[in-house]
Amino acid sequence: AQSVTQLGSHVSVSEGALVLLRCNYSSSVPPYLFWYVQYPNQGLQLLLKYTTGATLVKGINGFEAEFKKSETSFHLTKPSAHMSDAAEYFCAVSEGNAGNMLTFGGGTRLMVKP
Amino acid sequence: NAGVMQNPRHLVRRRGQEARLRCSPMKGHSHVYWYRQLPEEGLKFMVYLQKENIIDESGMPKERFSAEFPKEGPSILRIQQVVRGDSAAYFCASSPRTENTEAFFGQGTRLTVV
Numbered sequence A: 001a002q003s004v005t006q007l008g009s010h011v012s013v014s015e016g017a018l019v020l021l022r023c024n025y026s027s028s029v030p031p032y033l034f035w036y037v038q039y040p041n042q043g044l045q046l047l048l049k050y051t052t053g054a055t056l057v058k059g060i061n062g063f064e065a066e067f068k069k070s071e072t073s074f075h076l077t078k079p080s081a082h083m084s085d086a087a088e089y090f091c092a093v094s095e096g097n098a099g100n101m102l103t104f105g106g107g108t109r110l111m112v113k114p
Numbered sequence B: 001n002a003g004v005m006q007n008p009r010h011l012v013r014r015r016g017q018e019a020r021l022r023c024s025p026m027k028g029h030s031h032v033y034w035y036r037q038l039p040e041e042g043l044k045f046m047v048y049l050q051k052e053n054i055i056d057e058s059g060m061p062k063e064r065f066s067a068e069f070p071k072e073g074p075s076i077l078r079i080q081q082v083v084r085g086d087s088a089a090y091f092c093a094s095s096p097r098t099e100n101t102e103a104f105f106g107q108g109t110r111l112t113v114v
Helices: none
Strands: A003-005 A008-013 A018-021 A024-026 A031-038 A046-050 A057-058 A065-069 A073-078 A086-095 A109-114 B004-009 B010-013 B017-024 B031-037 B042-049 B053-054 B065-068 B075-079 B087-096 B109-113
Touching: A003 A086, A008 A018, A018 A109, A018 B075, A024 A073, A031 A065, A031 A073, A031 A109, A046 A057, A046 A065, A046 A073, A065 B053, A073 A086, B004 B087, B017 B109, B042 B065, B042 B075, B075 B087
Parallel strands: A008 A109, B010 B109
Antiparallel strands: A003 A024, A018 A073, A031 A046, A031 A086, A057 A065, A065 A073, A086 A109, B004 B017, B017 B075, B031 B042, B031 B087, B042 B053, B065 B075, B087 B109
């Protein structure tokens, strides 16, 4: 069985500061890993994904994440936070041969202070 | 190419009534996934369907919940005899195939049971 843990249900940063959202996973097979963003009363939008290949993945809106197999982590970073980044972020894992059935973490609400 | 369309966006039902949630996948997508998001929680997988087939329903409650994806028309998630605990946001996602591809999410249906 697979699982995802997001450390910190709420993260607050100042505008312009580094954003770091943590995600650890467990999976019995090589995982596919995803980060999604959810704005209030909206659906989920894919930020980035890792399937195979390069372990540093760049996504939209300046976000990137690095797959570290030895640490079973897939932390999301952005060098400089913008007010518009305030949202809920979800890390998710799927086992590639199981289609796109995703197991989500509990989410991290990012707040950006002016 | 319209995105994943869910309707209604908001649904209020009294305890004991039936709720029907509809999901029209993106054009060309034959795989549909339903997720439930309880307040302050992450999304939980419910069911995975292809046209006319349920592929995986391991996340569906054993009673009162059913899903279908007919040859023609939208996918339907049906909840019979709703209870207060069914109040949640229900999201549908679709993808064109099973592996190594992005699942696109709809904006969700927010069900409130009063």
